[in-house]
Amino acid sequence: METMECILTRRSIRSFIPDKEIAEETMRQLMEAVRWAPSWANTQTWEVVVVKDRDLKQKLVDAxxxxxxxxxxxxxxxxxxxxSRRGIAGAKQGEYSTNKGDWYMFDCALAAQNFCLAAHSMGLGTVYIGRFEHRQVDTLLGLPQGIESVVMIPLGYPAVKEVKAxxxxASSEFVHAERFGRRYFEG
Ligand SMILES: Cc1cc2nc3c(=O)[nH]c(=O)nc-3n(C[C@H](O)[C@H](O)[C@H](O)COP(=O)(O)O)c2cc1C
Incomplete structure (x- = not known):
């Protein structure tokens, strides 16, 4: 699938064919997409926990x-x-280099979006879930100190053909020319 088509046609998929297996080779390819995401000074702070166990999935639902x-x-x-690992992205010798502090979520998001786009290009569906009890999930997954859950992404074969976007x-609403407030695009 061509890149622009992939970006424009990806949708959040919230309805999957239940438990339809995904080949391990596909999983490997998806993780290649994650591996090659850019990150602050190539710090690659992301970690991905793959949850398939039904009881554990139910606990994620509860969270x-x-x-x-x-x-x-x-x-x-x-x-x-x-x-994502805290305290590394955006930092030099223990000090943050910008007024944004820790870039751990930003780097994680780049990796996650690579994953979602790659999945879509292979006919698979994903949805970001950002609203959950993060501390509860950190404990459930046994995350060590300094690593925190950021977003959950269910992956599966879509049960729906089309999802309304x-x-x-409009680009004209958020693209500015030289200074904020001057439209770059007309109309
Ligand atoms: C950081 C982030 C968190 C999100 N959290 C949730 C969520 O908790 N539950 C949900 O149903 N969708 C969630 N979404 C999906 C958005 O609602 C969705 O991306 C948006 O409505 C645009 O739709 P589209 O992805 O189909 O283009 C999240 C998306 C992002 C980027």
């Missing part, structure tokens, strides 16, 4: 509470819990 994507956690072949702002 997600009333979330639109809860069923996707159960039906997914696997839930990728993207985690939520509307987007």
């Amino acid at each position: 997600a509470g009333a979330n639109r994507a809860a069923q996707a956690i159960l039906d997914a072949c696997a839930v990728m819990v993207f985690c 939520p509307p987007r702002k």
Whole structure:
């Protein structure tokens, strides 16, 4: 699939064919997409926990509470819990180099988006789940000190053919020329 087509046609998929297996070779390829994501000074702070166990998936659902994507956690072949190491990205000799502090979420997001786009290009569906009890999930997965869960991504074969795209702002609303507030694009 061509890159622009992949970006434009990816949608959040919240309905999967229950438990349909994904080949290990596909999983390897998806993790290659993660591996090659850019990161702050190549720090590669991400860690990915692959959850397939039904009981554990149910516990992830509990941690997600009333979330639109809860069923996707159960039906997914696997839930990728993207985690990230604190205190490294954006830091030099223990000091943060910018006023943004720790870039751990940013780097994790780049890796996660590589994953979602690669999955879509292979006919697989994903959805980001950011609203959940992070500390609860950290404990469930036995994350060591300094590594935190960031986002859960159920992965599976879509049970739906087409998902309506939520509307987007026009580029003219967020692209500025030279200074904020001057439109770069007209209309
Ligand atoms: C950081 C992040 C967190 C999100 N968290 C959730 C979530 O907790 N539950 C959910 O159903 N969707 C979640 N989404 C999906 C967004 O609602 C979705 O990307 C957005 O509505 C645009 O739709 P699209 O992905 O189909 O283009 C999240 C997306 C992002 C980027």
